[in-house]
Amino acid sequence: MTKFGELISVQKPVLIDFYTDLGDAENTLKILKGVAAALGDTAKVIKIDITKNEFLADSLRVKGNPTFMIYKNGEMKWRQTGFQDANTLIGLVQQYI
Template sequence: MTKFGELISVQKPVLIDFYTDWTPAENALETLRNVAAALGDKANVIKIDIKKNEALADSLHVKGNPTFMIYKNGEMKWRQTGVQDANTLIGLVLQYL
């Protein structure tokens, strides 16, 4: 995996979904696809598997599934644990353009 610092150190917003397969969120993948499609190249949308990236999840104190974060220029701007709908996520990311 690309180094996390490289992923978040960009000028456009980065929406990250920390997830695991063992707690399926209804339509989670479809929601992220809709967010990515709506935002186009204005933002990056990334899914990170908690089980495959335990050290990163631990360092960021990710305890719930899913946990969403928005970064811009390497700085965390927003964080929320729990299912979010596409329109909410799109609106949040647009605040950081």
């Protein structure tokens, strides 16, 4: 979990997608690529596989797929389970830039 702490302890916002390969992962990947391109260097966009990081997902109480979170300076600012479109995610992250 130390690496996760390092990922979220930055001054720019970090959008995290907790996902599994089940469901609509390919569509979500396309959306996140668009979000990352739109935000550029102002934010980080990270995908974390729930099945490969079960301890982290359990400790954060991630129960749904996908679950999105936004962190800034190590503090969770926003969290939502379920599909989100690119414009919504971009708008949410921009609130914390």
